[in-house]
Amino acid sequence: MIPPADSLLKYDNPVLIRSCTERKSPKGRPLKVSAQQPADSGPVPPPPKQKSASSEVTKQENEDILNSILPPREWTEGNQLWVQQVSSAPCTRADVICLEELLDTKLLQREAREAGICPVRRELYSQCFDELIRQVTINCAERGLLLLRVRDEIQMTIAAYQTLYESSIAFGMRKALQAEQGKADMEQKISDLENEKQDLLKQLNEQKAKCDAIEKREAEKRQMEEKKYTEEIQFLKRTNQQLKTQLEGIITPKK
Template sequence: MIPPADSLLKYDTPVLVSRNTEKRSPKPVRGIPTASSIQIKQQDHTSVLNMLGREWVEDTQLWIQQVSSTPSTRMDVVHLQEQLDLKLQQRQARETGICPVRRELYSQCFDELIREVTINCAERGLLLLRVRDEIRMTIAAYQTLYESSVAFGMRKALQAEQGKADMERKIADLETEKRDLERQVNEQKAKCEATEKRENERRQVEEKKHNEEIQFLKRTNQQLKAQLEGIIAPKK
C-alpha cells in the first residue's frame, strides 16, 4: 500500500475498504450542511471528523483514511506552523498572487485546525467546515470567472491582432493610392504649366501681330489722309 501525498492534516492508518472499485458506493459530499448535519451536531465529533477523511484507489483497491482523533497540544500547533512555513519554502510557493501550491498548503493547515477544534467542540468544527466549503465555492467561482475572462481577453487580443493586420493592409493601400494621386496631380500640374506657357507665347505672338497690323493701318490711314487732303486742297 502506497499512501497518498503527505499532508499537514493528521490522519490515522489507512484502511482497505474494497478490492473491487466498481462496487463501492458513491462518495458522500462532505462539509455541506444537510439534514444529517443537524444529527451530527447532536452526536459527537467523530461524524464531523469523518467528513475530513480521504480515499484513493490503488490496483483496483479502495483505501480510506480517516483523520486522527487525538487531541492537539499547544506544541502541536507551533509545530504545525513550522511545518507550514517549511513546506511553503520547500515547494517554492509564491508569496503573492495566485499560487496553487500556497493555496493547497493553507487548505491543509485549515483542515488540521478544523480537526483540532472539532475534537473539543463538534459544533464549532461543523461550522468551520461550512465556512471552508463556502470559501472553496467562492474561490471556484472566481477561478471560473478568471478563466472565462482570460479566454475572453485572448479572443479580443486575437481579434485586435487580426484587425491590426487589416488596418495595416488598408493603410498600405491608402498610401499607395495617395502616391498615385500625387503623381497624377504632379502630371496635371506639369501639363497645366506647359499649356499656360504655350498660351502665353501664343498670346504674345498674337499681340505682336495685332500691334503690327494696327501700326500698319495707322500708317495707311495717314497716307490716305494725306492723299485726300492733297486732292481736296487745289479745288479751293
Template sequence: MIRPAESLLKYDNAVLVTRSTEKKSVKARSLKVSPQPPPITSPVPPPPKPKCLEADANKQQMEEILNVILPPREWMEGSQMWVQKVSSTPSTRMDVVHLQEQLDLKLQQRQARETGICPIRRELYSQCFDELIRQVTINCAERGLLLLRVRDEILMTIAAYQTLYESSVAFGMRKALLSEQGKFEIEKKKVKLFHVTYQLKL
C-alpha cells in the first residue's frame, strides 16, 4: 500500500505498529503475600476523582469519537505497518485562516475548475469539511456528530445524482444508437423504393 497523499485534514505523526513476538518465560517470580486487613463494615464514600484523571478520561473519550468520525489511515512500507490518527489538538483562529489559505493554494496548484463538475475540487472541499468537523468535534462532540450526519447526507445526495447522470447518459446513448439504426433502415427502404419506381418506369 502506498503512503497516503498530503491532506487538508490535520493528522498526528505516523506511528509504527509492531507485533511483539517475545514469549513470556515459564518461570515466574514468587511473590510474598501480606495478610489482608479485616474488612470495614461501616460505609465509606469513594474518594473524589482527581481533576487530572477526569481530564484524561474526557480526552480519551473525545479521541475515540474522533477515530469513529474520521478513522485513522493505515499503509504499509515494506514489511512495516504505519498508522496515523487525526489530531486531537484544539484549533485556533489562525489555524482556520491557514486552512483557508491552504485550500485556495491547493485549488490553484491542482488546477481545479471553478465551475461545473470537477473531482479535484470536490476532493479538496471534502478534506476541508472533514477538517472543520475535526475542529468542531474537539470543542463539542455533539456538534461534530451532527456535522457528520450532514456530511453523510451530502455524500448520499451526490452519489444519487451521479447514478442518475450515468443512467441518463446510458439512456441517451441507447436512443442515439436506435436512431442511427432506424436511419439505416429508412435508407435501405429508400433505395429499394427507388429501384422499384425505376423498374416501373421501364
C-alpha cells in the first residue's frame, strides 16, 4: 500500500506497529531489547516530577476524544505496518497563519477551481476544517465535538445535494431518452401521415380528372341536346307558321 499523501491535518511521526518478518536469534527466539539499564551504566537519573492526576486525566481524555474525532491513519510499506496519529501539540497563532498560507499554496499547486464543483477544492477545505477541529479540540474537547457535529452536518448536506444532483442527472437522461424515443415515434408518424397525404392528393387528382372529364362530357352532351332542341323548336316554328298560313288561306276565301 502506498503511504498516504500529505495532508493539511497535522500528524505525529509515523510509528511502526509490527513487521511480518521478525528477526530471530540463533536459538530461535525473537530478539528483544531489555528495558533494564546495565549494571555499569552509572547513576540512575531521578524520576520525573509527577503531574497532578486531574491534568493527566484531562489530557488523556482530550487525546482519546481527538483520536475518536480524527482516527489515526494506517498503511503498509513492504511488510511493515505503520500508524500515524494526529498531533496533540497545542497550536499558536503562527500555526493558523501557516495553515492559511499552506491552504492557498495547495489550491494553486493542485489547480483547484475557484468556483463551481471541484473535488480538489472540497478535499483541501475538508482537510483544513479537520485541522481546525484538531486545534480547537486540544484546548476544549466540548468545542471540538460541537465542530465535529457541524462538519458531519455539512458533509451530510453535501452528500444529500450530490445524491439529488445525481438523481436529477439520471432523471434528465431518462427524459432525454424518452424524448428521443418519442421523437423517433413522432418522425415515423409524420412520415406515415406524409405518405397518407400523398396518397390522398393522388386520389384527389384522380377524382378531379374524372370530374373534369365528366363535366366536359356533360357539357358536350348539353350542347348537343341544346342544338337538337333548337332545331326542333325551329322546325316546330316553321311547321306552325306553315299551318297558320294554310289556316289563314282556308279561312280567307270564305269571306
